[in-house]
Amino acid sequence: MGAIVAMCLLGQSSAADVPRDRTDLEFARGVEEFVMASAPDPVRAMPEPFRGLIAGLGDPSWLRRDAATSGLREAAASDPRWLFWGRHDPDPEVRLRCNAVLRRLYPCWGCRGTGRSRNWDAWPCWDCDGTATAWPYSMWD
Numbered sequence: 001m002g003a004i005v006a007m008c009l010l011g012q013s014s015a016a017d018v019p020r021d022r023t024d025l026e027f028a029r030g031v032e033e034f035v036m037a038s039a040p041d042p043v044r045a046m047p048e049p050f051r052g053l054i055a056g057l058g059d060p061s062w063l064r065r066d067a068a069t070s071g072l073r074e075a076a077a078s079d080p081r082w083l084f085w086g087r088h089d090p091d092p093e094v095r096l097r098c099n100a101v102l103r104r105l106y107p108c109w110g111c112r113g114t115g116r117s118r119n120w121d122a123w124p125c126w127d128c129d130g131t132a133t134a135w136p137y138s139m140w141d
């Protein structure tokens with residue numbers, strides 16, 4: 001039953017469903033984690049080029065890791081849902097880079113990515129605590 005629901009969700013979400021704010025990002029994360037948990041083999045369920053790019057994030061060569069990060073940043077601009085899948089990779093470098101791409105793709109809407117308040121820059125932005133990103137930093141990343 002869970003696999004059927006997951007396949008329906010996978011089929012309904014599209015690249016046009018780009019998250020707009022932090023709540024959308026959290027919802028997209030929840031949907032993708034549910035679908036990923038229901039997939040029999042999450043790595044093989046990822047389409048190309050995302051599978052290759054996410055695998056490249058853990059390459060021993062930093063040149064290839066950076067190239068994969070740049071490629072993933074471009075590819076995920078229109079379809080970011082696979083970044084949530086990459087956040088569950090066993091390699092911490094892959095998880096770190098997927099979160100970094102998410103933070104770069106989604107600047108805070110409250111401060112427009114500056115991290116400063118709109119009121120004379122007197123204090124950090126309340127929406128993002130001055131981090132300038134809509135995807136929050138977490139010790140669980």
Ligand SMILES: [Zn+2]
Pocket residue numbers: 108109110111112113114115116125126127128129130131132133
């Ligand atoms: Zn902000």
